[in-house]
Amino acid sequence: MTTLQIALARLAEELPAGSVITDAASMDAYRWDRTNSPATGMPLAVVRPASTADVQAAVRFAAATGTPIVPRGAGSGLSGGAAAIDGCLIVSLDRMRGVEVDPATHMATVQPGALNAEVKAAAATHGLWYPPDPSSFEISSIGGNVATNAGGLCCVKYGVTSDYVLGLTVVLADGRAVHLGGPRLKDVAGLPLTKLFVGSEGTLGIITEVVLRLIPAQPPRTTLVATFPSLSGAVDAVIAITRAARPSMLEFMDRTTINAVEDATRMGLDRDAAAMLVIQSDERADAASEEISLIEAICLSHGADECFATSDPDEGEAFVAARRMAVPAVERLGTLLLEDVGVPIPRLGELVTGIEEIAAEHDVTIALIAHAGDGNTHPLIVFDRQDPAQRERADRAYAAVMALAIALGGTITGEHGVGRLKQPWLGDYLGTDVLELNHRIKKALDPQNLLNPGAMLA
């Protein structure tokens, strides 16, 4: 046995039986994330810790042997941040799924492998709510949500994951475990390290526990669905709505997406519409009707040809579900490159028009969905994986969309993270100085570059 194999055998002995997996077939379930990138590597081993102490043991093994670590939640990531690299140790948090809700403090203490939906459900039993709601909330883990500072549909009113993280337990690159923050709404003692780890994509430490702030359950939502004969009308309506109201959801789908969803659901969406908005208000009773009426008037004044409002939560949820299934529905058209660019709201029109031009110029289909209310769009670039020329055009379109977002004062990733997929473009967005700052922080906390190397930072 090599030294590495001996060390790995020792780790397996140290941990509960079955925690370390080394056969290729079993490891396959832990190698990929949802990007399914062909660049995904073959790990040395997968470890499935059951506790912070187990994670520490895994990290100490990695530090001692110089083995790179790829931490992993539920593997639902869209940027390759949890995809294996050759010879790495995958640290999968899927067995650490505890959720404890404290109704007295309106907080939850959660292990990283718990799914977002499990946290929401546990909170709901106490009349409480954990707002962040990535479309993947039923299959994505809190650890992954925190690592990417995940967004979602209600961010337009309720903010992102970082706004709800009060405390973290983190295993550092040298195997020490530290507690940052905690169950306190206010705490300014020392540098704000808790927030530094939210969105750090596993590059600074491995999160093994999260203290989340909860708020009272969201009132029943009133939903408005508006269809538009023109893209620009829909976009102008979005800009006017965010100026005048504060919806709890403001989602956008273009014609390609509407048709893909209609193909999948046969729910009777208007296939001829250029765009559709799905809007919700969670104000109470009268205030919700008022807000939705105001928004409906805005939509109509921007040329909406149909508006449908309902205060029946189930009826409304059907449209939200349609929006949430947009990615799998469009996926039926071909392989996807899933973009995640965002711009300041007033530039949304230029972004949408520019994306249309990029699609035409590169001769690829780009379906467009957006968390429109916060300027965060997901252009879905569709290509045929069997056609290398098309694949290459899709890749060029992908880069062009990011360049466009940057030119419009926007970001290359609003909520999915940089991961391995967008790492080559991070410098274009941040510029040399801020990129260098990123590297300085990384080096200060992980001098051996053991933690998720190649994700976010080169």
Added chain:
Amino acid sequence: MTTLQIALARLAEELPAGSVITDAASMDAYRWDRTNSPATGMPLAVVRPASTADVQAAVRFAAATGTPIVPRGAGSGLSGGAAAIDGCLIVSLDRMRGVEVDPATHMATVQPGALNAEVKAAAATHGLWYPPDPSSFEISSIGGNVATNAGGLCCVKYGVTSDYVLGLTVVLADGRAVHLGGPRLKDVAGLPLTKLFVGSEGTLGIITEVVLRLIPAQPPRTTLVATFPSLSGAVDAVIAITRAARPSMLEFMDRTTINAVEDATRMGLDRDAAAMLVIQSDERADAASEEISLIEAICLSHGADECFATSDPDEGEAFVAARRMAVPAVERLGTLLLEDVGVPIPRLGELVTGIEEIAAEHDVTIALIAHAGDGNTHPLIVFDRQDPAQRERADRAYAAVMALAIALGGTITGEHGVGRLKQPWLGDYLGTDVLELNHRIKKALDPQNLLNPGAMLA
């Protein structure tokens, strides 16, 4: 002239006339913060930049000459973070006061010297609101608020400063200026450096511009004032209220404070009450009455002997103003050591009882006010500055209160910052490992230790 004097003269030439102050009398206005600590030093010079470029020039001077920098907003700090040290360059941002509100994006771009109240006023002209409201909001600057991650009265519902900071321009220790984040609700490209600077107390860089998120104007508030014959009744009511409702303010004053405020205002407060709560709801109309009725019932069931509710905003504001003037009112009783400890809400009773015991044990007066709804208390330790023995007992009580908060799972500072005053206790709170992490970040961004040395970190 010494090399240092030559370099300083060059800096004065480089900046607009009058930007550099070196005579002792004029510098005195920039040396102190509100701690008025006798340890406050004598600066080499004060620079009053008018732009980011001016700040860069000042920092380059400091880096070239090894001169420590103390950045400064409005000097209203309560932890000595902006107090001069001997031979330092004070960088006072008091001339950089621009505020631009963008009603289309609900954001404000603000220079650091603008007062919190000026931002609130500018937002209000567009029907918008900047929530964070430290009691000092009329005299404290946004730069200082961001540097300390300031809290306030509405945090219990609306969160702290960090929750509203989307972007920063920061001058780094080597004089480079960087833009972090920006006018985007979602942006996860790179490490979350924006948040790292919020609460960093001027130790990592000098903030020269802030992009703030605004929300629609707060509806008129309904106010409830409840007095209690026992401290424990009031505290238990607080815990029950936070469990059942979501007030936009939940403030606490003890008997000593009530009497000091009554001495100053003669507004007719109940001098015999053991404690008084000032509570507000900013739900709309009916929902506010409902919430206040629920809270009133909770107060009564915990032994409140008087409850007074009003939906007249001015009448309510009089009680809030009374609460805000608590510190100056208690200051009439003697010199203050102003504490800022916080605990998880369920431990609030133990903290309050423990503080009473510490006061008795050390034979000092401790008046207690609290942002009770988020567990953040301000014990005001009163002493006679002419009596060295009493001063020493007050100092010991100050340390004992922090030790108590730590023992109860709380923090040594909820919203004022560590500064120079609490720096000696930071390690007791954070522990060796987290303190060391703080130092690693500090060293990575400010290897010469030029930026606010001695504040927060030793």
